[in-house]
Amino acid sequence: MRPARQGVRGLLWMAVLLSSLLSACGGGGGSANGVSSSPSSGSDSSHAAFTLGLSGGAYRDVNHVWVTVGSVALHPQASQAWSSTDRSWTVLKLKTPVVIDLAVPDTAQGNVTPIFNGLSVPAGTYGQIRVFPLAHDAPLDEAASAKGLSYNAQVNYKDAGGVTRTVPLELPAPELGWRLPGSFNMAANSGSYVVMGADLLQSLVRISSPDGVDHFSFRPSLRSYDMATSGAIIGQIDPALICGGASAPAAPSCAEDIVVSAQSLSADGQRHVSVRQYRLSGTSGGFALYPLPSDTRYDVVITGRHMQTMVITDVAVSSFSVLVTLEWTTLGNSANPIRPVITPGASRSVNLASPVSPAGSQLYVGQTLGSVAQPYEVALSNVDVLSGTLAQPLVLPQGPVSVAPYVAPTTNAGTGVTTYPPLVFADTTPQEGSQSFSVQALGTAYDDPGARSVQTPPLGVNSTFGVADPVRQSALGIGQIQVTLTGTLSSVYDGAQLLVSDVNGVVATRTVTGSGSVVVNVPAGSQAAALGGTAVYAVALRAAGHTGALRWVRASAVVDMRNSASAALTLALP
Known part of the structure; x- marks a missing residue:
């Protein structure tokens, strides 16, 4: 079989990309x-x-x-x-x-x-x-x-x-x-x-x-791919609508900062989450979501500034054997690229009105479309582990969502020519309402997500809203790590934080101002350990100053709380 003509430039770009x-x-x-x-x-x-x-x-x-x-x-x-x-x-x-x-x-x-x-x-x-x-x-x-x-x-x-x-x-x-x-x-x-x-x-x-x-x-946040059974989703966004392109209009009448993601349901089945992303770094408009498990299906979500969010549903992943014959899953090409709807109004952004606990949480922002019960991820940010809010405001999309079903290519049995049907997008108002979003705080491996709420941030400005904290799983045991701090914090530092981390990142933080004893409660015991290499902690001090001074002081050994309810260690203030 051979693919139908997609435009020489599109074929050359995709061949070079796949070769890379x-x-x-x-x-x-x-x-x-x-x-x-x-x-x-x-x-x-x-x-x-x-x-x-x-x-x-x-x-x-x-x-x-x-x-x-x-x-x-x-x-x-x-x-x-x-x-x-x-x-x-x-x-x-x-x-x-x-x-x-x-x-x-x-x-x-x-x-x-x-x-x-x-x-x-x-x-x-x-x-x-x-x-x-x-x-x-x-x-x-x-x-x-x-x-x-x-x-x-x-x-x-x-x-x-x-x-x-x-x-x-x-x-x-x-x-x-x-x-x-x-x-x-x-x-x-x-x-x-x-x-x-x-x-x-x-x-x-x-x-x-x-x-x-x-x-x-x-x-x-890691995923594994067996290269023997991996494939890709390839596509093309219209370069005439991407800021910086030769024929594109000037910002804000063009799309920029575009990210394409493959999304599937989260492990608890409550939301769609991104599993693979591609950020357009030039003006060619080409993207490749690779590697992905072959013979699986994803919803492809395209977000960017000054454009409507786009969702292509139920997209199949081409297998490796198909890729090497240049018959890949194609979403748009140079002859018929994906054309985002431009929203030239001033962008809006959000932050958290109050700190989220525990440290190591995430802010999830989604929109629910059609009859689908779970929202799609349209924005996500990890919370600043030191402040509990976002270090930078999170920019949110505007307008309705452009949705298109994926239609598989067809091959003429007589000629062997494969034809790729064009994507037909329709504007869809999210279930949350026009310009509204589902927001939720996601915690660590030891937590259940916080309650979901609907927010409607005003257009054109930076605003704040509150979210419900994640909830620590009730079956987990709790242990205490007692940290004795010695010495005096150097004047080059404005302050210091005590960080307790496991294999998945920061679990707890405490602000420290001087010598003394600090007690940190952490998940402990067999239930906490069963979550996957967990209940073993690295403890460190992080000191920073307004002159750019930065220093980490790490404990000499990890703290194992799998079979213990308490532990003690000493750290010297830098």
């Missing part, structure tokens, strides 16, 4: 050592050749998110907590750490960067993979230095004034690693290629700072 996406081969060398060892590479009768890749995603206003990976660990049990002395882990330590940009610019946003290629691991089924990034405050590794970085973990972005900023990506618990749960079958005499997708929209946490320069922390 599918070129993830090779990668960092490594050796297996540490807790449990395995041969350095290849497969045999008792080992599999394991290739692991890391891919990022879209985040508005951020150009680069660098991480430096030093080692990887695997375990058969999904809920097993990490310990460097636990010999049931298989640990793969890289000979040379691998530096990866999780916000790759231009058309290669779906690129997968291999962490290592074909390292031997004992054959079997693993329940989790842990990737261990080097801490931002650790000595700068040679691999990061060679990339021109100032930190092992780093964010480059432009602030609201257009000033380029370089700040550390502040990892609250690098010693616990980033946990990827799943069922990973490593067969003997065979190879396995797994991609860890880091969802930047859900993972990056923006933090306000005394010096007025925003910083970033990380709340790992």
